[in-house]
Amino acid sequence: MPVADSVRWYRVGDGHFGLQSDDAPLRERVQELYGECVGPAPAPHDRLPRLHCAVRLSDRSALVTFDDPEPIDAIAFALAVFPDRGYAESRSPFSDWRLFGTAGEFASSGPHIVADRRTAWQGFIGNLAINRLLRLQHDVVFFHAAATLAGERGVLLMGPKGSGKTTLSLALAALGHSFLGDELIGIRLPSDELVPVRRSATIKPGPAAAAVAAALAGVPTVTEQFPDGSVRRRVPASRLFSPGTPRAPHRLAAIIFLEPFAAAPRIARLDPTRGDIGRLTPLASSLWGLAPERRAMDLASLLSRIPCYLLRPGHPDETAPLIAQTVEE
Secondary structure, X not given: OOOOOOOEEEEEOOEEEEEEEOXXXXXXXXXXXXXXXXXXXXXXXXXXXXXXXXXXXXXXEEEEEEEOOOOOOHHHHHHHHOOOOOOXXXXXXXXXXXXXXOOOOEEEEOOEEEEXXXXXXXXXXXXXXXXXXXXXXXXXXXXXXXXXXXXXXXEEEEOOOOOOHHHXXXXXXXXXXXXXXXXXXXXEOOOOEEEOOOOOEEEOOOOOOHHHHHHHHOOOOEEEEOXXXXXXXXXXXXXXXXXXXXXXXXXXXXXXXXXXXXXXXXEEEEOOOHHHHHHOOEOHHHHOOOOHHHHHHHHHHHHHHOOEEEEEOOOHHHHHHHHHHHHHO
């Protein structure tokens, strides 16, 4: 069966991702997540890394083929990127194919992956493809973090799940600051420039800035259950009130580590030590292929260059102005 003719290209960080798929749910899922990253096909002279993914369907399986400028062991990469999903390699009866997954639902050989269509395979393939593109961007470290601009100054909000990254980045956007992303953010080294990735925002139930709650009430959203069991609303940031992603690069001016919530917000300057490297949350794809010592040195150097703060968030309407005031001073 021929693969769909059209290729949709996405600019994700400093790279291009092209998806050419017979499977409509996969196309729709990637568009739902990265619709604000859609862009033109890369020009022949464009030197940014690019990854092309083609998907062909048969009755029971999907054949996924990656055109990757730096071929990798797909199984080793998947196990590194998704360590909490219970994936493992299993014995294969085929000499040229290796099986992996939670129950051998995927098979890998060279640039190809075959997925069992009776499983929810689209999320895995889409996520794998994006992470393969991120790892090609050698001068960028990607973090599980949120980022915004306070005026013209880049702010990185970092903390564990449920610490308020999305809530605060949208609250800052409600004050007129540019929303750069609430899930995936890159930093170019050694220039310390922020690399926005405007995935659709995922919003958990809980306190929200008044302007954010009002904006959410006026736009359609998708309710989604996440692997951790939480239920969140998903909405592209452009449907709210957030200014578009700035085209000019902006240097990171502050890293704010989120601590447990407080009745009133409090922020304090942090003088980082080597132990604070553990507060950073680089994606496994940004660690792939590098000696651990090298990336640790990169992260330690980043903490030494950029002002760092500890923040105990209070209500978003009180916390967002405090962040902006602190960073702009």
